[in-house]
Amino acid sequence: MLPTVEKDTVVLQEAQRLYGLLANVSKTKAEKWTLADCLAAAPYTLAINRIKKEKKAVILAHSYTTPDLVYGVADFRGDSYELALKARESLAEVIVFAGVWFMAETAKILNPSKQVLIPAGKAGCTLADSMTGLQVQALRAKHPGVPAMCYINSSAEVKAACDVCVTSGNVFDIAQKMPGNELIFVPDMLMAENIEAELKRRGTPKKIISSGGSCCVHDKYRPADVEQLRLKYPGIKVVAHPECAPEVCRLCDYVGSTKGMVSYVASSSDKVFGMLTELGLVNRLEAEQPDKQFVWPFGMCSYMKKNSLINTLQALAEPRPEQQVSVDGIIAAQAKKSIEKMFELAI
Ligand code: 13P
Ligand code: SF4
Numbered sequence: 001m002l003p004t005v006e007k008d009t010v011v012l013q014e015a016q017r018l019y020g021l022l023a024n025v026s027k028t029k030a031e032k033w034t035l036a037d038c039l040a041a042a043p044y045t046l047a048i049n050r051i052k053k054e055k056k057a058v059i060l061a062h063s064y065t066t067p068d069l070v071y072g073v074a075d076f077r078g079d080s081y082e083l084a085l086k087a088r089e090s091l092a093e094v095i096v097f098a099g100v101w102f103m104a105e106t107a108k109i110l111n112p113s114k115q116v117l118i119p120a121g122k123a124g125c126t127l128a129d130s131m132t133g134l135q136v137q138a139l140r141a142k143h144p145g146v147p148a149m150c151y152i153n154s155s156a157e158v159k160a161a162c163d164v165c166v167t168s169g170n171v172f173d174i175a176q177k178m179p180g181n182e183l184i185f186v187p188d189m190l191m192a193e194n195i196e197a198e199l200k201r202r203g204t205p206k207k208i209i210s211s212g213g214s215c216c217v218h219d220k221y222r223p224a225d226v227e228q229l230r231l232k233y234p235g236i237k238v239v240a241h242p243e244c245a246p247e248v249c250r251l252c253d254y255v256g257s258t259k260g261m262v263s264y265v266a267s268s269s270d271k272v273f274g275m276l277t278e279l280g281l282v283n284r285l286e287a288e289q290p291d292k293q294f295v296w297p298f299g300m301c302s303y304m305k306k307n308s309l310i311n312t313l314q315a316l317a318e319p320r321p322e323q324q325v326s327v328d329g330i331i332a333a334q335a336k337k338s339i340e341k342m343f344e345l346a347i
Contacts, residue, residue: 130213187212
């Protein structure tokens with residue numbers, strides 16, 4: 001049975017706490033979070049925070065999940081690199097990962113003795129689902145001796161078939177550190193083009209051999225979106241995630257990871273930013289840097305948004321089989337090597 005939710009004045013206080021954090025945050029393109037939204041969320045955040053303590057659980061939330069999770073119940077919010085580190089060092093008995101499947105799988109690989117739960121169940125990712133471990137092995141067989149690097153947005157099998165894993169925050173630096181003048185990079189074919197361009201710009205060129213797919217959110221941005229933002233908001237700074245196409249990245253003022261974008265905006269004296277990324281990151285900036293204006297043309301990850309307060313409460317109370325993360329031992333051990341190699345090279 002699910003735990004009962006609070007029905008008294010504590011709820012009102014909790015709603016006010018949430019509203020204090022979310023009043024400036026966009027719920028959709030046209031609406032902000034309201035006190036009524038926070039009143040509806042409050043019984044759940046109270047119940048989740050209570051059961052979280054009872055079960056000695058920690059909640060890690062990717063910035064792309066909804067703000068009621070990010071600000072209402074998460075112990076840590078961040079990008080895939082930051083959350084992988086938090087999962088690896090966690091002393092909690094249960095790790096609840098509000099994110100997509102490959103992120104929760106990475107947490108389990110890094111901290112296998114913990115129970116790892118993902119409220120959204122088998123929430124995919126168009127990148128992680130674009131390639132299998134066998135396909136990586138076949139690609140490597142075609143290019144013997146070429147080191148293989150995978151994006152963290154990949155399955156455990158793909159990680160196990162590669163030498164090193166990277167995230168958007170360290171992809172360029174680690175690619176530069178890899179030996180030789182050729183490098184296999186999977187499964188983001190647009191990011192592969194961005195790596196090749198960035199290494200050329202740094203004067204350390206490499207041929208990048210790639211296969212896989214693209215992110216269904218970031219691959220939708222076109223050069224015309226940047227041009228329209230510049231036309232409508234003269235002086236705007238446009239920032240993009242490196243999962244965007246190279247012809248888009250080329251036109252932007254900053255290209256970087258979720259964390260990189262937060263730092264770029266924080267350290268800038270500019271006031272208006274065009275955000276070629278997922279709504280959740282725009283929400284974080286609205287909450288944390290309210291003196292600035294964020295223009296978000298479009299872009300929402302339906303996989304990330306499968307996490308909700310309701311399924312987080314349910315997963316903590318009575319996890320369904322698809323919410324409990326397990327990884328085959330042999331694959332996990334091999335995948336761990338490529339993730340640990342990233343931590344070593346990211347320094
Ligand atoms: P970050 O590594 O920047 O968190 O990105 C993960 C992701 O899925 C972006 O679409
Ligand atoms: Fe995957 Fe794109 Fe969603 Fe990130 S935003 S989880 S890359 S589908």
